[in-house]
Amino acid sequence: MPGFELIDQLERNSVLEVFDKSNGVLFAHGFDVRRNNIFRVRDFEIKFAKALGGRKAAACTSGTSAQYIAMKCLGIKAGDEVITQAFTFIATVEAILACGAKPVLVDIDETYNMSPRSLEEAITDKTKLIVPVHMLGNPAEMDAINAIAKKHNIPVLEDACEALGATYKGVSTGLLSDIGIFSLDFGKTITTGEGGMIISNNENLITTCMKFIDHGHDCDMTLPRGKDTASFYGFNYRMSELQAAVGLIQVERLTHIVESNRNHKKIIKNELSNFTDKIKFRRITDENELADTIIFNLESPKLAEKLIGNLAAQGLGTKNVPDAMRWHFAKYFSQVWNNTSYYKNYENQWSVSDSLLSRSVSLPVMVNWSEKDLEKITASISTAISLL
Numbered sequence: 001m002p003g004f005e006l007i008d009q010l011e012r013n014s015v016l017e018v019f020d021k022s023n024g025v026l027f028a029h030g031f032d033v034r035r036n037n038i039f040r041v042r043d044f045e046i047k048f049a050k051a052l053g054g055r056k057a058a059a060c061t062s063g064t065s066a067q068y069i070a071m072k073c074l075g076i077k078a079g080d081e082v083i084t085q086a087f088t089f090i091a092t093v094e095a096i097l098a099c100g101a102k103p104v105l106v107d108i109d110e111t112y113n114m115s116p117r118s119l120e121e122a123i124t125d126k127t128k129l130i131v132p133v134h135m136l137g138n139p140a141e142m143d144a145i146n147a148i149a150k151k152h153n154i155p156v157l158e159d160a161c162e163a164l165g166a167t168y169k170g171v172s173t174g175l176l177s178d179i180g181i182f183s184l185d186f187g188k189t190i191t192t193g194e195g196g197m198i199i200s201n202n203e204n205l206i207t208t209c210m211k212f213i214d215h216g217h218d219c220d221m222t223l224p225r226g227k228d229t230a231s232f233y234g235f236n237y238r239m240s241e242l243q244a245a246v247g248l249i250q251v252e253r254l255t256h257i258v259e260s261n262r263n264h265k266k267i268i269k270n271e272l273s274n275f276t277d278k279i280k281f282r283r284i285t286d287e288n289e290l291a292d293t294i295i296f297n298l299e300s301p302k303l304a305e306k307l308i309g310n311l312a313a314q315g316l317g318t319k320n321v322p323d324a325m326r327w328h329f330a331k332y333f334s335q336v337w338n339n340t341s342y343y344k345n346y347e348n349q350w351s352v353s354d355s356l357l358s359r360s361v362s363l364p365v366m367v368n369w370s371e372k373d374l375e376k377i378t379a380s381i382s383t384a385i386s387l388l
């Protein structure tokens with residue numbers, strides 16, 4: 001699955017170079033002479049955007065802050081409604097709340113992403129943003145979602161935190177809408193430990209995000225930083241040079257990570273296709289998904305529970321569904337709904353998503369599996385299913 005599997009001497013050397021070549025300047029800006037004019041955060045942003053085929057990217061501290069920054073720079077404010085999906089990560093909802101806006105959460109469909117039909121039903125005069133989340137590597141139905149957004153003249157922000165490396169009809173996730181965000185935390189396709197990236201082909205929008213990340217600084221290179229100008233105020237969401245030093249190496253690993261995921265997933269899925277009487281795979285919107293996860297559903301929650309027991313007996317765990325549902329399905333976000341005025345009846349909301357997720361099992365696909373590992377894992381999953 002993630003970039004952490006590949007961390008080695010290259011990342012180590014890159015971090016050491018911050019000290020050896022740039023005299024330990026850990027800050028993204030200024031100190032030009034001391035750092036020998038090497039700007040790793042800036043270089044990482046350029047390299048990241050290029051790797052995805054996008055025009056411009058802005059690095060920041062996390063996927064959560066990326067989400068918030070993008071929303072603020074799109075002008076989301078109190079009184080607005082932002083539509084996202086009930087199966088997500090809690091950060092999506094937190095970012096909406098941090099803007100003072102109302103989160104409107106719609107059901108998912110068999111893609112395990114935003115249902116375009118539920119989206120359209122939820123649009124009101126107050127809807128100011130649509131946030132599809134490409135959950136667990138599978139791009140959302142972007143054609144349908146963008147068509148609805150266009151019809152109602154509402155911008156779209158993709159939460160692509162879990163789908164870096166996936167493409168939909170040949171275009172990278174994050175670049176399928178007005179703006180996209182990624183997480184670079186330790187469980188993601190590539191990692192900087194903590195970190196986030198915002199991407200768009202709208203260069204002005206990314207420039208605004210860059211300013212917001214850095215207290216509003218215009219970053220006018222002809223001026224000393226202390227005399228830099230600003231037209232609005234922001235906050236501090238800056239990435240450090242140490243994170244970027246790791247990111248610069250990790251982004252070079254992206255193609256390998258994605259290819260490995262896809263090969264491994266294909267092998268396991270082929271084997272599991274013998275069991276289509278017992279399991280139903282998630283609908284994949286593009287074969288060039290990230291492929292770091294296999295999700296399927298069974299006939300009942302009881303059967304899913306039994307399978308999880310069988311998998312555990314084979315030494316296999318699950319990924320997010322069901323083990324981290326507490327953080328991924330809005331029905332369990334009690335800390336949000338008990339402290340806001342939205343969704344007082346949250347335990348009985350999102351029945352379509354609930355029915356699907358309560359019967360679902362999701363398994364991780366790792367990058368570094370050897371042929372032998374794959375054989376063993378495939379055999380263990382097959383045994384666990386055949387014992388149902």
Ligand SMILES: Cc1ncc(COP(=O)(O)O)c(C=O)c1O
Nearest residue numbers: 062063064089091161183184185
């Ligand atoms: C879908 C989704 N959105 C947002 C985030 C937040 O990213 P971060 O952990 O970098 O803040 C995550 C991270 O798990 C995520 O999976």
